[in-house]
Amino acid sequence: MSTDRDVTRIVRSWLEEGATALPDRVLDQVLDQLPATRQRRPWWPARRIADMNNVAKLAIAAAAVVVVAVVGINLLPASGGAGDGGPAVSPSPSPALSPSPSPRPSPSPTPAAVFPPRGELAVGSRHSMTLEGVALSFSVPTSDWMSNGSFGVVKSTGVGPDGAGFIFWTYTPTGVFADPCAYKKAAPVGSSTAALAAAVATIPGTVLVSGPTDVTVGGHPAKHVVLTVREDVDCTANSFMLWYAPREDLARYATELGSTIMVWIVDVDGTPVWIDGETYKGAGPVPGQQIQQIVDSIQFE
């Protein structure tokens, strides 16, 4: 039986774990949207009247009387008499609150990676992205696939037997985890598709279903590996780390213990491009078939 103090200590220690850094791409997306996002101006004075001294309050009150009087005098002759509703006076923005013309200080020196915008992916359209500087496009077989706008494409039904998802890696992972539950990385294996696929096929805590197999994706040679995450590993799914991409300082973890994970590592004229898909425990044939359909639709440009 834990004491209250034990629980508090454990909870506090546990809360210290986890992400603390906001990825630059998220910040860039925010800053990119500023010019199109209008600020909402307050209808009250910026400073609370309660904070002002009595002299200031009296000054404002007097000024208000003068403004009302001046406006009234100006409007009365034009209105042709009280009560017939003169033209509305449109408020002009306060000069003090007008946007500064100064530009954003540090625009990204390189263009943001191209990825389908967040939302549903239209059936019958080509959806473009850039991975490792390689442009490609794909199509989706049904209307329930959606993009997260940065790296993921999923069936919107979510986790569960009917769900499925892809990660398209902007930068190709270079290694796998030697001890997935302990966050212990194996040494990077380099950029050879064969070496990367071999490393994927031997991740502890997984069961190799097939591969590495030689396949073709978009007309380019690729290595394909399929594995499942064991359900009896000694950690939760989101603590089970699979592979990592140091250039983005990101790592893939399992969504669910028992998931099936499919990896394609494509050799595009010497550049490895990494795509991985996932279906969940108890999945029927459809999610896997649709993942394969999407991979089959990939065209490199």
Added chain:
Amino acid sequence: METDLVVRAQHGDEEAFASLAVAAGDRLHAVAHRILRDIDLAEDATQQALLTVWRDLPQLRDPARFDAWSYRLLVRACYAEARRMRHWAPNLRLLPADEPSDTDGPSAVVDRDQLERGFRRLSIDHRAVVVLHHYLDMPLDEVAETLGVPVGTVRSRLHHAMRGLRAALDADARPTSREAVP
């Protein structure tokens, strides 16, 4: 310094806001991740919160209250993300700078496991109170002000949440089935 940036950003200075966002982004993201327990949802919530901060900043009456005000907007964004129930399938995760050491014993793993499950069973209301109080060390009255609820409600939520987490830790046996990551 931050107050000066807030005032400039309130007047539409994008450069000042960029500096504020760089400073605030990490702390907001850390809180969102701890409330939502999902890196993708946390990123989305943080992005939405930062945009709302920019949009509504002119309405912040006291620039010195920027931090507490931004947490309030973040928690609202977390509610919205949780409501969407997107259950993003693909997961990417930032590698933790302080990776768990190899000396972490089995009991620590079990605690993390059980806490994770217990925490996920809590509502966002309860998670927010736990994170603001136990992660940010916010006093309860400040938590109440941040969330816009009476301090008695905060106390009640914290009590309920900690009771749930304690029950999770005291569970006799680890469950045989695992919950999907929401």
